[in-house]
Amino acid sequence: EEFRGSATWGHRNFLGGARSLTMTAKASRILIEGRADLRQPFVADSRTDLGVAAFARRLREPGFHGAQFGGTLGLAREFSERVVGSLQYGQTLIEAGQDTTLFNVRASLLRDTRSPDIFDPRAGAFFVASAEQVFVQRAKNFFRVTAEGRWYRQVARRLTFAVRVSGGGIAGIDLPVACAKCKFRFASRRIVSCNYIVLFRLEE
Numbered sequence: 001e002e003f004r005g006s007a008t009w010g011h012r013n014f015l016g017g018a019r020s021l022t023m024t025a026k027a028s029r030i031l032i033e034g035r036a037d038l039r040q041p042f043v044a045d046s047r048t049d050l051g052v053a054a055f056a057r058r059l060r061e062p063g064f065h066g067a068q069f070g071g072t073l074g075l076a077r078e079f080s081e082r083v084v085g086s087l088q089y090g091q092t093l094i095e096a097g098q099d100t101t102l103f104n105v106r107a108s109l110l111r112d113t114r115s116p117d118i119f120d121p122r123a124g125a126f127f128v129a130s131a132e133q134v135f136v137q138r139a140k141n142f143f144r145v146t147a148e149g150r151w152y153r154q155v156a157r158r159l160t161f162a163v164r165v166s167g168g169g170i171a172g173i174d175l176p177v178a179c180a181k182c183k184f185r186f187a188s189r190r191i192v193s194c195n196y197i198v199l200f201r202l203e204e
Contacts, residue, residue, distance in 0.1 A: 030060050091104075100139070104134045121203045125151045132145075145168055151167050
């Protein structure tokens with residue numbers, strides 16, 4: 001990308017009511033993007049939030065020039081202190097030769113028990129799973145499922161063992177993907193990691 005930069009502006013009480021607004025701009029030789037995210041808490045009850053986002057981006061890659069415009073509308077609900085579920089609808093217009101519109105509906109569930117904090121966990125686990133139906137104008141629709149799990153365990157005073165496993169599948173393309181990642185983290189902040197990636201193709 002040769003050169004890239006980004007800027008973010010946020011307001012934690014936009015027009016009152018604990019409403020938050022975040023605006024982000026990114027620029028590089030191949031990508032220019034602007035995005036606005038609005039979050040409205042306390043929808044229906046104190047555990048449900050409403051999120052609205054809009055974005056525009058322009059891509060300039062070798063052999064491909066195009067633009068994308070779209071937005072999302074979603075609800076997130078906190079079922080407990082560590083479990084959050086969400087439902088989101090999105091729409092994207094892709095301008096690249098022949099215009100194409102994508103519509104998607106996505107549901108996800110997240111459970112986070114990492115401790116003592118999420119930035120430097122030494123115990124607990126993190127799990128997120130999502131299912132998404134994508135409708136593509138003038139093309140084949142597809143259904144996508146993804147999941148990711150992370151486990152942390154402190155095995156010594158200065159050593160934490162972490163495992164990351166992720167996988168997924170696409171119904172139309174029949175290409176489930178799975179990978180596992182192990183990390184050993186030391187107090188000196190050095191990280192030794194090993195990665196395993198396995199690809200499958202399901203024959204009908």
